[in-house]
Amino acid sequence: MLSETGAVYRPAMRYLEDLAPGESRQLGSHTMTEAEIVEFARSFDPQPFHLDRDAAAGSHFGGLVASGWHTASLAMRLFVDGMVADIATMGSPGVDELRWLAPVRPGDTLSLRIEIVSVTPSTSRPDRGSVRVRYDLRNQRNEPVLSMIGIGIIRRRPAGSPL
DSSP, rough: OOOOSSSSOOOOOOOOGHHHTTTTEEEEEEEOHHHHHHHHHHOOOOOOOHHHHHHHSSSTSSSSOOOHHHHHHHHHHHHHHHGGBBBBBBSSSSSEEEESSOOOTTOOEEEEEEEEEEEEEEESOOTTEEEEEEEEEOTTTTTTEEEEEEEEEEOOOOOOOOO
């Protein structure tokens, strides 16, 4: 984003010390299309109920549904766009408690809310710590479709850097 002077605007960097358990944010939304559901499935999860409307109609889902991995990828995208850009992230060792709670269908608008569960400085590496973040992805009817706990490795504030 450009400022009024034309300079690139970047929000202030947030470090481990700037994050607190209980902090929550609504991070954005996305409406799933049939085309993107099928495209993702073709590349990564080619099961009939993700690929073909007619085959999906005869499945236990009763219609086309997004891959759970597609839904998880969307949650990650919303998280990166809405929060990671201003965090001193060093990556992630993984996720816990990933659950697909309801099918996602074409036309569903999914919104992500996150909550920081814990912030833990590393005992072996003083330049970093870990953050556990609960993801709550819901459809337009406010029904939960995905939940998980993401684990992030976050840089600690460098000595002498402004608060």
